[in-house]
Structures are given as structure tokens and as C-alpha cells.
Amino acid sequence: MSEPLLKLSGVHTHIEQYHILHGVDLVVPRGELTVLLGRNGAGKSTTLRTIMGLWRASAGSVQFDGRELAGMETPDIARQGIAYIPENMGIFAQLTVQEHLQLACRSGKPDAARLDWIFGIFPALERFWHQPAGTLSGGQKQMVAIARAIIEPRRLILVDEPTKGLAPAIIDHLAEAFVQLKASATTILLVEQNFGFVARLGDSVAVMDGGVIVHSGRMADLAADQDLQTRLLGLSLAAHQ
Numbered sequence: 687m688s689e690p691l692l693k694l695s696g697v698h699t700h701i702e703q704y705h706i707l708h709g710v711d712l713v714v715p716r717g718e719l720t721v722l723l724g725r726n727g728a729g730k731s732t733t734l735r736t737i738m739g740l741w742r743a744s745a746g747s748v749q750f751d752g753r754e755l756a757g758m759e760t761p762d763i764a765r766q767g768i769a770y771i772p773e774n775m776g777i778f779a780q781l782t783v784q785e786h787l788q789l790a791c792r793s794g795k796p797d798a799a800r801l802d803w804i805f806g807i808f809p810a811l812e813r814f815w816h817q818p819a820g821t822l823s824g825g826q827k828q829m830v831a832i833a834r835a836i837i838e839p840r841r842l843i844l845v846d847e848p849t850k851g852l853a854p855a856i857i858d859h860l861a862e863a864f865v866q867l868k869a870s871a872t873t874i875l876l877v878e879q880n881f882g883f884v885a886r887l888g889d890s891v892a893v894m895d896g897g898v899i900v901h902s903g904r905m906a907d908l909a910a911d912q913d914l915q916t917r918l919l920g921l922s923l924a925a926h927q
């Protein structure tokens with residue numbers, strides 16, 4: 687098997703006086719969609735922010751294609767070809783869809799073929815191209831956030847709970863978008879709580895609890911094993927209620 691694209695080993699993160707990640711070991715294989723599951727407060731968002739350098743790892747290593755990211759500044763991490771879509775999406779209400787995508791291009795102008803590919807995935811973005819993002823629905827804003835992340839080719843995309851607060855029809859559309867993104871050989875690390883959404887999409891899965899990874903394996907194995915789901919997802923929920 688080839689070396690994973692991203693590998694976290696023994697990562698600890700402190701936020702002020704709080705010790706949040708307690709030695710995270712996580713492997714993200716190349717070209718796959720890896721899902722990070724776990725209850726609220728398990729440390730999933732902190733893991734993504736630590737990879738991006740938005741929180742500093744206090745110990746451990748974050749290897750990206752053999753290069754150490756821990757200690758690097760966030761813009762340098764992004765320059766490795768890593769995009770991050772935070773839970774709040776970071777959309778600017780006054781800027782149009784066009785302006786969001788232009789700002790995300792180093793050349794200031796999206797590549798025409800790439801833009802056509804994105805419009806194929808999200809036709810609504812072409813329709814609302816000149817509209818301020820503040821006037822779009824939650825699902826359409828999520829599409830802007832994803833489009834902005836992939837307007838230039840990326841090696842790894844980190845996505846934090848893209849389905850949160852979205853209607854089922856929009857979630858189905860997003861699932862289709864992720865299928866197309868995967869087909870373009872982009873590696874994806876997706877944080878989710880919606881198991882139905884990711885059970886079909888994920889290649890590999892890791893489950894977090896209490897700031898550590900408590901399970902990792904193939905998503906197909908977890909999706910087919912009710913007992914394992916209950917033990918990992920149900921039990922961890924019950925234990926913390």
C-alpha cells in the first residue's frame with residue numbers, strides 16, 4: 687500500500703489552559719474520502735484546525751506527503767495544496783458568487799474549464815453568479831464555500847460538517863458533488879455527524895472520542911456492522927450524556 691497523503695501521529699493540542707487533543711493518530715489515504723465521526727465536543731473541528739495550523743499542536747507530528755506541517759504557518763500549509771472549509775463556511779454576505787471565486791484564485795481569474803466543471807457540479811452557482819452570497823440559501827452558501835475551495839486544484843480538502851442545517855434534498859445534491867470530487871482524485875477529510883450521508887460516501891472512517899481516535903477502518907465494514915455502530919457511536923454518546 688502507498689504512503690498515506692496525510693498522517694497524524696500522537697498529536698496533542700491545547701487551547702489556552704485546556705488540553706483538547708490527547709494524542710491523535712489519524713491516517714488519510716491518497717485519493718480517498720476519509721470520514722471523521724464522533725459526538726459533539728469529541729475534538730473533530732480541533733483536529734482540522736490543528737492540521738491547518740489554526741491551532742498549534744503542542745506535541746506530535748502532522749505529515750503531509752512526507753513533509754512536516756506542525757509548526758508551519760497557515761498560509762504555508764495552504765500553499766501545500768490544502769483547502770479548509772470551516773463549519774461556518776466563511777462566506778461574505780456582500781460579495782457576489784463571482785467575487786468569492788475570483789478572490790480564491792491566485793491569478794484573480796478562474797480557469798474557464800475548471801469553472802465549467804464546477805458549474806456542472808453546482809448549476810445554481812452559474813444562475814446566481816452576480817448575486818450577493820448573503821441572498822443565497824444555506825445549501826447554496828455551502829456550494830459557494832466548496833466551489834471556492836476547489837476553484838484551483840487541491841491535493842487535500844478538509845470539510846467541517848457541510849450538511850449541518852441543510853434540507854434532505856440539498857444533502858443528496860451535496861453527496862453527488864462529493865462523488866464527483868472524489869472522481870477527480872482529490873483526497874478529502876470530511877467531519878460529519880450525519881452517518882446516513884457519509885455511510886455511502888466514505889472509503890475509510892475514523893471515530894473520535896475524548897480527543898483521541900477510538901476506531902479506524904473501512905467505512906463499508908462500519909456501515910455493515912450495526913453492533914459496531916452502536917458500540918462506537920451509540921455508546922460514546924450515552925457515556926457522555
Ligand SMILES: Nc1ncnc2c1ncn2[C@@H]1O[C@H](COP(=O)(O)OP(=O)(O)OP(=O)(O)O)[C@@H](O)[C@H]1O
Pocket residue numbers: 701704706724725726727728729730731732733
Ligand atoms: N476556542 C476554544 N476555547 C476553549 N475550548 C474550546 C475551544 N474550541 C473548542 N473547545 C473545546 O474543545 C473540545 C473539542 O471541540 P471541537 O469543536 O473540536 O469538537 P467537535 O468534535 O468538532 O464537536 P462539534 O461537532 O460540536 O464542533 C470541546 O470540549 C470544546 O468545548
